[in-house]
Structures are given as structure tokens and as C-alpha cells.
Amino acid sequence: MGSHRNALVAAVRQELAEARGTARAVLAAAETARAEAQRRRRVVREAYSTCLAQLAEARDTARTDILRRYRTESAALASNAGTVAALCAPGAAGTPWRMWSPTEPERGARTGLLRIGTITLEHVTIPGLVPLLDGAHLSLDGDPAQVDGVISGVLLRALGTTRPGEVRLTVYDPERLGGTLAPFAPLGLSFVGPGGLGAMLDDLVEHICRVNESVLAGEHASLAALTAATTGPRPEPWRVVVLLADPDGAEELTPAQRAQLNRIVRTGVACGVHLIVRGIDLPAHPTVERIVVRDGAAVCDTAGDLTVRLDPPPPADRITAFCRSVAERLRAGPPPARLADLIPDKLWTECSAHELSAPVGDCTDGSLVEVLLGDDPPHALIGGPSGSGKTNLIYAWLGSMTARYGPDELALYLLDFKEGVSFARFTPGPRDPSWLPQVRLAGINVNGDREFGLAMLRHLGEELRARALAAKRHDATKLAELRVEDPAGHWPRIVAVIDEFQVLLAGRDAVAEEAVTLLEDLARRGRSQGIHLVLASQDVSGIEALWGRSGLIGQFTLRIALPKARRVLADTNLAAAVIPRFHAVVNADSGVAGANRIVRLPDAGDRSAWQGLQRRQWRQRPDGWAPPRLFDGDAVPRLPEAYRPAGRPAGEPTTVGSSPGAVLGERIDVAARPARLRLGRMPGRNLAVLGTRTDEACDILAAAALSLAAQGPAHFSVACLEPGAEHAAARLVAELPEADWYGAADLTDLFQVPPDGIPHYVLGYGLDSAGPEHRAALRTMLTHGPEQRTHVLGWWRSVARLRDDLGGPGARFDAIGGWVALDVHGAELGPLCPQPGGPVWYPRPRRALFFDRSVHRFPEVIIPYEVNSDHA
Template identity: 30%
Template sequence: MLRHLASEHPGDVRLCVFDPVGLGQSVGDVLNLAEYDPDLISGKVWSSAQDLDGRLAELAAHIELVIQKYLRTAYETIDDFNADAGEVAEPYRVLVLFDFPTSLSEESASRLKSILQNGPRCGVFTIMALEETANAQYGVGVSALTNATRRLALESGFQAEVDGYKLRYSFEPEVLPEANSVAQQVIEAIGREAATRTATAVSVDKTFGLFNAVATRGLRAELPAAATRTRFHDPSTWWQNDTVRGISAPIGQKGAREAAILTFDSGDHAGGLLVGRPGSGKTTLLHSYIAGLTTLYSPEELSLYLIDFKEGVEFKVYAEEGLPHARVVAVESDREFGLSVLESVQLEISRRGELLRGTGGRQASMQALRQATGQTMPRILLIFDEFQVLFARNDKLGLSAADLLESIIRQGRGFGVHVLLGSQSLAGMDALGSHVHQLLPVKILLPASEQDAHKVLGDTNNAGSYLATAGEGILNAAGGAIESNERFKGSILTEMDRVVRLQVMREKADTLGFMTRPMVFEGSKAAPLDTVSPASFREELAATGWAPLRIRAGRPMAVGQLGDLTLTRDAGANVLAIMRSTDTQIGGESSGALALGLVAISVASVATSSANIDIIDFLSNDDGLDAALEPFLETQRITLRRRRAFRDTLERYAAELSDRIERDDTRAGARVLFLVGIHRARELDADSGSLDADEDLAEMLTQVMRDGPEFGIHVWMWAESLSAVARRLTSDMMREIGWRIAGRMSGEDSDRLIGNRLASELRDNQLVLTNDDFGISTRVIAYQPPSRIWLTELANLTPHNNGDSHA
């Protein structure tokens, strides 16, 4: 055994030892290999009859795989195959049986005979230590087995014929060195090297070359013809393929000269399931597949929805570099966002269904519609990594998501919509029926638990038992049928190459006019407003004309929704935002920055219109608000005053309102009064016994909030907490607030403010936007405070009509 281990590179020889009497003692220091890499000795030293049956069955299956998938008629032995295979070379296996034929059954003996006959050609060798006193079970022909081997009689010696002379030999065994000597040093050296050796990676470039060769030879009819001309590192050859018949890309290498190709189409390959335990190479495989697809197909032919539910940033690079094919990129996704993605995909299926019905039944599928009309209709691939998180709870959301997913899987194939679900395990999905993942005909299994392997491939398919190394996998495009197993080694695209490639792809897309960028959702991280063009921002918010006013509160957490509120000329069109600020400055970290970001984006939103904007800042003089809004102050687009100007400003608003009411002028220009830090406005103290309270001031504010919206006059307020608001605003004022924005707060406060506990479930940098009159309840990601450069550019695009200056 030592000489076998030392004759090849560490890790290229794997032992399988059966020791029914010694229970592992017979192998001495070899046992220590398991401490470095259990695969070096097949997990452990085996000892029971059931163990022997299982190991022999595995080896027999491995030999069958090598003969049928690797050698075929192209290679005589595994050595020939390995010479061409490179990174996917098969390790040698050595079966060691002590106390033979102890525990050997008739069925196991039949398997052993096959292993002895066919194993050497496939790199499987057998060493049997015959125990002559052991009785073989009935039906086991020991002589038939030993005659198929080279026998070495340790006690009686042996004879051999050399150059016509018969020579008799006696055997003098090599003395095994004592413990802590040479043998132990060899074992430790092999173990350390095998454990630390990085598995030879298969490059995406190589697998793409194998993919080109398959397309060129015409071995796969579903592959697009232009694939023969596509070169992975040549951008001029990208995007020449269409998705009329489906989408295909390589995910790794199988055998010595073939690519493992993952295909989705409108027939028997509608969707896929990818399972692999942590560290198995699941995410690496997804990156490689995405790289292949986006090389072959243009954004006009393929749309990707990339959703990752685990706490990681694996898909973040596609958002940062603006992958042209991506419609949505989500990192650390909320379950609500995942549900909204499914809802948006279902809506797209319905839209495409309407297109088909519009043909009067002449076309039965999107493929037929494209072929008949020439109209481009991109295929959609929804990639859900760690999808089990969405269905972990058997609640209303989980059940709704399960229904939508099943509907998309069943209906999507005919409309060019496909699903690839990835997970570390299929356990713990209470809301999703076990039949749903069985609807996905394409299975990709990486190293996983035995239970998950059987769930993926089926109870009778044991191919997953032989996957031990990260990146090894089984691709099965026939629902787990054993004869469709394709064993492969996944390809790798390094992170640096991935980033550079995406930058080149983004530049190519911009040049060709594919200007769209993905909608990005990143867990609890505030959204950067600076990534949005100020011109586009103004154009979006000003699209409604002079009324209603649109105010952006955040980036929506659901596909197809808006993070905007609209100030119509109706009762209740006022705004109250409540989020805690524990910092001395509104522009500080955490919730302080959250409040500043909300104030800044709200003011910027109104500034895109022709409305007049007045701001009263009740906070300290060094709160940072004037610095944050300086570009609008410099252009005199807004006025910003301290609390001492509150009465004068409110009196002007009340007088303007009275004049508009008298003239019944409901189309006069809009005015918005921002009250920042209303929780510090002691002048409005609802406690009539307060020395600072000014009842006339409170009555004026109540009148403006009650009657103002109908005549284009609105009030926007921010406060730190609901309890502080209760001290400053009367119940009459609260009734006039239709739009409410809540940060994270207690369940009780959430109930009082918005009528439910949704605000208590928010994560950092998340807000909930509600309006009971319109039936709106939308979760949004708050924006980071915009930069001065961004605000300056926006200010230069907005009308300068306020007239008043900073006081």
C-alpha cells in the first residue's frame, strides 16, 4: 500500500480497505491518512459484510462508468485516457481485502470477479490477503477468484521460469519500519500534500473550446450554428447566436475531449435544479454558466434575473459592472423581494400569452411566433441561488411564492421562461411541495449529502455517492434517469477575469445601444442615488406635468413597483416620516444619514417641478442640512430658515391659502413646506399647559394641512419618534396626513402609525411607505445622502423660481 501511494502524485491513488478481523489495525499508520483527506482511504477502514457489499458495488459502478463514458472505443486503458484528460484525469483505486474470503457473499464474489477482470484496465487494482483457515460462504468459489490474480505464497515460496530455467524462490517480506520512522514520515508527507494540493482547475476558456468543437462536429442539434464562430476572449465574435430554439452554454469538462453543456429549451429541458453542499463549487458553476450564456447571446436575446438569498456578495459584481443581460440583480434578498420577482415573471408570461392569443391560434409557442414574425423575444432565465430561504416558512408569503413558482415552471416553457434553482440542501422547505422540484427535468448534482443526492437524482440513481471533490458533478437532463448521467468537472472563471470581462461587455453594450442597467437590490444596504443620472431622475419625476407632485422616498423592494409618493390636490396629501436619529447631527451615520438622505431626496424630487419649496429646520445649527442642500440654496431654488422664522413662514402659507380659497383657484402653483425635526417644535406642543405652546400657530398649521392640499399647498414633516410626534401634532393634524413613511420601530408604534406591524420587521436602511386612501403599502430601500456633485447637476436642470434666499 505504501509503495502504491508513493508511486503517484499525492491524491492520485485512493485506497479502499476491508479489514473484518483487525478492524483497521492491519493497516497501521495508513489510517492516519483520513486525518488529512478521508477520500484517500475511502472515508475509513471498512469491516462489516454490508460495508464490503457496498464498497464492491461502488467500485463495480465506477468501472462501468469508466468503460462506458471515458474509454469507450477511443482508449485502451485509463492511462491513455488520463494522458488526454488533463484536469479531469481519474485517480487510481486500490482495493485491499484482509482475511479474504471472510464476509464475502455470493453476490459480492460475483462483483469481485468482475472487478478483478476489468479493473486494471480502468485503474482499479486489487490486493487480497488470503486467510486459508477462513471458511467461504456457500456458493463462493475462492479458487475462481484467486486464479484470476497473481499469487504470492509468503510461507511456501514460489517458482518461476526464466529463460527456460525453472527457479524456485522463497519470499522474504520487507520489514515495515517501526512507528515514528520512515513509514510514518511517508504517510504524513502524502497526507499533507494531498490535503493542501489545489485541485487542477478546468478553465472556462478550455471548456468553451470543447463546446465549439462539439458545435462544429454537429453532435448536438440544439446548439446554435453561430457557436462555432464564437471565441470566449474575442468580443467581436460575441452575441451572434439567437435563442429561438433554446439557450446552451458549457459548465465544465466531461471525459477527455467533451464539454458538459447545460441547455434549456421549450421542450424537455424547461428548467433545472442545482444542489451542492457548502464548498462544492455551486456558485463557481453559476458564474461559469452566466459567462458562457452572456458570451453567446446578446441582451436582446436573453434576459437574466439573478437572485441570491444567502449572506454573500456573489452576484454583486453583475450589479456593480451593469451586466447588460441582467434585468434584476439581488444580493442578500428579502423574501418579499423574491416573491415580487416571481410575480413580475408571471406577469411577463401572461403578457406573452396575450401575444400568442392575438395570433388567433396560428402560433402555439413563442418559438413559433418568433420564427413566423421575426420579432425578437428574449428568453428569460431566472436564477435563484439558495432558493430554499423563500420557502423556509409555511406562511402566506411562502405559500404564495410556492404557487407562483409552480405556475412559472409549468407554463414558462412555452413562453421562453426558464428557472434554475440552486441550493445547498433541499431540506427545510415547509412551504414548497416536494413535487415542485421534480417538475424541473434538468438536474445538476455536486458533492452533497446522501439524502439530497437521492432527492435530486432519484432513489435508484447512486451516482452522487462517487462525488467527493469540489467541482465534480453529475449533469442529468432526463429527470434523473441513470443512463443520462454525465459526470463532469466544473470550469472556473477567476474573479479578476470576471470583472474585466464584464467591463468589456458593458462597453460593447453601450456602443451597440443596449443602455439598460439592472434593477439592484442589496439586502439592508442603502441605495446609492449617485448611480442615477440627474437628467433621468428629473425626467421621471416631472413626467406627470404640473400635478400631481411626485416625491421619491426610496428604491422599491419589489419588481414593478415605485418608491414614489404622489401629492395630489386632494385632502390628506401631506407627508409624515418617522425614523429615529440617535446622532447629534442629522448627517451622521446609521439612522441619522437615513433621515438626511430622505430629506434630501424629497426636496430634490419637488425641485424637479415648478413648485415653491420652503424648509424650516428645527434642529441645531450644525445639523448639516444646509450644507447638504447648498446647491439648491445657491441657485435660490429653495429657502431654508431656522425655527425663529416658523411663524412668519406659516402665516404666509395661511394667507396664500386664504387667497386661493377666496379665488377658488385650485390650479395655482404648488407650494411645499418642509418641517424638518418637527419633534423639536415646542411651539406646537399639544399640551395646552406648556409655556412654549402657541395655540394660534397650531391652528394655522391645522388649517394649512386640512385645506391646503386641494389648492396645491402641502406639508412634509420628519420626526424622530412617534411619541415625540404625539407631543407636537394634534389628532386633527394626524388625520390630515395621508402619506406616512416609517423606519424600523416597535410593533406597537408601527400599529399606531400605519395600522400594522410591518415597520417592526424592517431591516437597516429599509422604509415602508403607506397611504390608506390609495391602498398603498410599499417597502423601499432608503437612499444614501446624494453627493454635492449630483445635487449641483440636478439643481442646474431645475427651474429657479422660489425667489427667497437662505435666511
């Protein structure tokens, strides 16, 4: 047992020795970092001081050299010094008082030097500068009135080059009781009276200890280094302490006060504490800048032997006006972030393997608020009434995300169900050919086309299944693992944004039911495969299809509520009712009150700001990157040239073994694909166009005929029995390579055209106007024609008239294998559709219901192509 204890003691001693060695190494590294930071802070000062020293040397050399050489060298050196001075003291830091105005710095910009006057050498004048913020303490000596003027100017320039609230000013003025710097009083600065010096110094030392312990924590040598290493605002404001002692002699400090003052001199600059002293001796230290003022001029450490002609002090009324404006801005709170503040300097540097993280705005202290999409939270719900800023929030979020994640890391699907073009700016347009490379699909003006929203969800469902199969093959459980196991695969995170999503779920029809089913599947399984949903709405209180499924709404743990939003947060969370405009509540815990973060949103709707960001990304897109698909519900697609006879390359052979397909319109789908009716040699391969909208019926027949003509040799017979369609029919005959025209008196000849083995297409405009004497021949052609490669593509103005031509009330519709309904209600289509009672169909302009008995289980909505219009 004794040997065991001895071994244990030896082991403990060894561990203690190693720990001490590690601690010494850490302290040495920290000291090295602090020394390096001090060296970097001296670089700017040394560059300016070096230029001034060279200028003084040139002056001394010139006294013994020829005058011409002196003037040449001094002018060149003065020019260099002036250039350095302009870089060291830009804007309000170096502008003469007659042109002076405050200049707020860019986020992350370093502080510079401050002007106190000018340096004149012969005919050359350059600014005289001194350091302060993150640079030095100032020790001033000389005539008190002139010294106080220099202090007022330095303070005004320091305040004018920082943001409101970033500099906190404390004044110790026992002789004039704060009257020396009274114009700065509107800032609410702290005045320390007689007897308060010791307590003030103790407070500053405690503040420095707290910053070193809690803020820097051994990771950074100074607040300046910490601010430069982060993208947020400065973690602690500067504290500038002005000590104005008795001008008749140096103030006697107690040993304790002197010790505290020495500690502040040594450690204050790194922690953002700066002294400006008159009448108290400061110890010698590299951070102390000494300025001696005599007769309107001064000499200082930075300028060396050169004399600085002091600027006149700024007028007291100008100081007061400036401080009042700053105080008003402080009372109003800091301004919200700009879109540019959310954008990193370098684009596309982040990886989305584990999550997507991007700021959407800033909080009250100016720090940016990050919003996360990943395993938790996986999906987001945004709510707010009209005018509360949903679109602006979405713009800010998309801009921030796309700036961080390139098109290989992020794929966006954007859908807007309200009337507008919110997402059109991300796609190529006539005014701006650029697009956002991350966008794969954008749908606008789709409030009347819920089918397109359903098509997008189906597409995402297919992508989810593909990713699940790939994960199964590679034995991966989530996207990050799949990307490791399959590095050659293309697996970006997908974010689908659906604005005014309640339109998609309105009612209790088949579209809403399927949409809810798809949403629930994507919400449950999408998180592991990197597919995220962002749903936005003005008011979600009446969406029974969504709120009736707690399992679905429970997946949307990220909630963003705009002012006056209802039911987005928990019922007991009333934060959205009290936040002001241009703010939002971000809650990543399903709306529970304790997880609220109040965010101020930038103005992200400015088109010029977006164009700059978008064009930067567009120019950086990978070679051959395809533009996104834009679906505009208000746009009418034209028949593509490839489906016209002139669009088929000369000599291109007809596809052997496949049935010709009549193109009828564009499918409402993720891809812009045509809706086709195959016309093979099977019974019922005919088309009936139903409705009274003449222009659209003519366009459907023309698109079908022209696309068939583009597929190979065929013969066309055009029968126009509707006077209102004669012009459209004549245009079609003129464009078809082989076509015969038949009128009402020629129908007997039309129905007796013998088959010759070449496809024969009979196009009938207003076939319900044919007399009863032609019905038998028409039925014969509809019934037996397809077997002989003769197909009827006809227009009837109602289902009842079609039934009459097929044999009356008891007639069957077997001869009509495909139909397109225009302004015919769903109940009337019952005899033609397998759905009991007919399809749920509400006719609307430029939309049609297409059903092919050999393909469809249920009819689909299509957009008839524009064919007969004269405009492009």
C-alpha cells in the same frame, strides 16, 4: 389472380433494382470520400516533400550554374522548407532533444509530422520529418541498433504530442522479449512474445472492422475526419504496433499472417492503427513510409534523395521519467475541461427557438457533457454545501450558454441572495467597463432585500403574460411556433438564475407567500413561453414553502448535485455523497439514479479568462445595446441630478395638469425608479417621516424638497427644531432657490404664512419638539393646507408623538396621506396602515417603509437617497 401476382412480382423486382442502385451509389460516395480524405492527409506531407524536392533540384542546378545564384536560391528554398517544417512539427514533434519537453495539443488540433534528424545542404540545416499518426506506417531497414534508436525517438515524440491515453502501444519483440523498448514499460504497454504474432494481427483486424462498422459507420472516411467534424475528444485512441523481427533476416510469415498484415497496411491508418516495422517486409502502399538507415544517416520517402542526419536516440532515463509521469496522470484520470474548452470558435451561432443546449464540463472519457433547457427539462435545481462549487458551476454554464446564444436569443436575470458580488462581473464596473450583453438584470448583496427578488419574479410574470397574449394572437402553443408566426417580435429565451433562493422563501410572511405563488406560475407555464428557472441552494431540506408544494418542485426535472448535496436528487440516489470535489451529478430525470451523468467541472472562476470571453461578446454586441441593470443591496443610491433644481434645464415648463411629486427614495424594483408622493390639492396630501435615524430622515426631507423645487416655482419654509439636524437643514436652505428659515421661536409666524397660489412646502425637522401651544395651528395646516397648495413634510421621531400632535390617543390620521417609517416596527404602524396589526416590517439601515394612502394597498420598501453626504 395470376396477373395480380405477376404485377406484384414485377413491382418487387423494380424495388430491388432501385435498392441495388442506391446501394451502389452510397458505396461509390463512400469510396470517393475515402479517397478525398487520403488526398487531404497527403497535403501536408506533399508540401514538405515538395520543398525538399525543390531544394534538391536547386542543388543539382547549382552544379552547372554560378555559385552565387545557387546559394541565393538554396537559401530561399531552405527558408521555405524550414518554415513549412516548423508548421508541420510544432512543439515536442520537432524540438531538438536538448530542449525537448512534452506539449499537449489544443482540443481539435491535427497531428503533424515527427522529427528524426536534420537535413544539411551546404550551410543550410532544416529538420528531417516523417509522418505517423493519422498519416502512415513506418517500415525501417538498416543497422538494428540505429533503427531501434529512431523508433524510440519517434515513439517519444508521438507520445509527447498527444494527451495521456490517446496512444496505446503494443510491442512484438521475439528476440529480446520486450527489452528493446523497456524504457516505455511504465506506460503499461502490451508485449507480445514469440508465437503471439498471428493472434495480435487477428485482433488488430477485428478492431479495424469494429471501428469501420460502429464508429465511422459510413459517415466519415477516417477517425481523423470524424474528430475534425466534432467538438469532442477523439472517439478511439491510436494503436501503434511495433514489430521487431529477427534482425538477421526477414521473418517468415504464414500466408494467413501475411494476408492479415496486408489488410492492416491498407485500412489501418484510416482507423487509427499504425505499424512501425523492423525486419518484416510491408507491401507497397501510399500509407507506407520507408526509412533506410546507414551509418547515422537515413533516406526516406518524404525527404526523397536528400539524406537525413539522424538525431541521437533520446536517453533511456528521459523516456522512463516521461512515461512514469504519463502513467501517474492516467491513474489520476484526465484533467477537467477548461473554460476555453466549453467555448466554440465562433460566437453566437446557435438558435434558441426550441431549446438551450450548452456543456458545463466533461465526463471521465473527456467528452463534453451538454445540459439542456427547453420543453423537457424546463427548469433546473442546483444543490451543494458551502464550498462545493455552486458559483463555479453557474459561471461555467453561463459562459458556455452566452458563447453560443447571442443577446437576441438569450436574456439572463441573475440574483444572488448570499453576501457577495458573484454576478457583478457581468455588469459595467470601475475596473472593467464591459458587460455581458445577454444579462438584463443582476442583483447582488440582496440577502437583506427579498423585495428585490419578488420584484424580479413580478417582472418575469408580466413577461410571461405578454408572451402568452402574443401566442394567443398568433395561435401558437409554444415559443418556437410564436417565433415563426411573429418573426418581427423579440422573443429570446429567458433564464433566471437565483442563487441561495431559500432566502427569498424564508418564513411565512407575505413576501414568501407571493414569491412561491409567482414561482409556481412561472414553473408551470414558463416552459411553453421560453422562460426557465435555475434555483441554487446550499441545502434545501428546510424550505417548507418549496417542498410543501409537490407541483412546484416537480417542474424542476433537471437536477445538478454537487459533492455532499442533500435532497436534490431522489432519496435513493446517493451519487452526490461519493463524487469527489470539482465534480457534479447532472440528472435530467428528477434525480432518479438511472439518469446520472458525472461531470468534471472546469475552473470557471478565473477573472482573466472571463474578461477575455466577456470582452469578445461585448465588442460584438448590437449597436445601441443597453447595459444591464445592477442592483447592489450594499450600495446607497444618490439623488440623481435630474431631481435637483440645477438638474432641470433652464426654461423647461412645469407639467400642466399634473400634481408635483416629492421624490423620497429609490424603489426596490427591476427598473431604478424613484418612489414619489403626489402632492395635489386633495385632503391629506402631507408627508410624515417616522423614526429616530436623523441622517436618513434628513435625506428623505432633502430629496423631497429638492425634487419639488426642480419641478417648477415653489416656496419653501424650513423649520428645524432638532439641533442634530441643523447642519442638514442649513445645506438644504442653501440649495433651494426660495426658502425661509424658521426656528422654535418663529413657529407662530410659520403657521400664519398666507397662501398665494404658488405651492408652499413646509419642511419640519423634529416637529414633535414643537410646544403644545403650536399643535392647534399645526393640525389646521395639516388638515386644510393641501387645498390651498400648502403641504407639510415633517419628521416625527415616533408614531406616538405624531398622534399627540394630531390630537391625542383618539386622534385620526386622515391628515397624513403618506408616511415613511425608518426604525419603527410594524406593530407600531398599525394605526397608519390598513393591515390588521400593522405591516410585517423589520427595520434595517438605509431602508424605509413607504405608504401612500391614495396609491398603495400595502406599504413598500424603499431606499432613501443619499443627499447630504459630501462624497460622490
